[in-house]
Amino acid sequence: MKLYIGNKNYSSWSFRPWIGLRHAGIPFEEVQLWFDHDHGHPEIRAMSPSGKVPVLADGDLVLPESLAILDHVARKLPETGLWPADPLWRSRAMAMACEMATGFSALRAACPMNMRRTPAPIKTGAEVAGDVARIKTLWGKALADSGGPFLCGSFSIADAMFAPVVNRFVVYAFETDAVTRAYMDRMKALPAWQEWEQAGFAEDAVVAEEEV
Known part of the structure; x- marks a missing residue:
């Protein structure tokens, strides 16, 4: 492939x-x-x-x-377990992945992914705040129900779909609770995450946000 x-x-x-x-x-x-x-x-x-x-x-x-x-x-x-083996969790993983694929447009528009960005907050409106609140609620509920360490227990497509949001929460310095921060830390500790992040930092191209 x-x-x-x-x-x-x-x-x-x-x-x-x-x-x-x-x-x-x-x-x-x-x-x-x-x-x-x-x-x-x-x-x-x-x-x-x-x-x-x-x-x-x-x-x-x-x-x-x-x-x-x-x-x-x-x-x-x-x-590979990218979809959970349990049918109910597979459905929940799909629901979370689809919500990420089709939703949170305010957050995505206002806060593009940027691995190199120095963490700092920006001024955002109520729609972005609503997206952030929904994501924190979604993560918290999934982690509580599954027992973690990832959204469906083991790492799944749901986590992969939300990986760029972890970066957004970090570099735009959104306020997070302990559960959210711990999940983000586990995502950032993944060797695959660190490999991608290091490669992003090594790039020097600067791209206008609307082009990405």
Whole structure:
């Protein structure tokens, strides 16, 4: 399999399948296509059905969209545990992943992922505050019900989908409770997280927020 991704400093959607596959120990070839062109990367538009990254190439299948990529790999390799084995937790993991994929637009717009950003708060409105409150509630409920250490007990696609939010909470210095902070610390301690973060820090490209 080949996983086409964007800049590790900025590309939140690339981060999601990358950390899922890497943490699960799934071998794949990484192909990085930089966000450094005035009107998008021509190679992305040439090979991606959506004109965006990430994209997974698996044989004849060319699959865009982070959640679709993670779901495809999880069903192809169920032994990796990317979806929880328990049917009820699998459904809850899917619900959390879908909420992340389709929701929290205010937070995503106001606070783009930026691994290199020096942590500091910015002025945000009620909609961002509502997104942050909902995420903290969602995490807290899942961790309480599963017993942790991750949202569904073991690391799953739900955690992979929320990985960029952990970065946002850190670099935009949102107030967090003890449960939220402990979960974030566990995510940041993952070797896959640290590998991606170090690569993001090593990049020197600067991209306008609206391009990512």
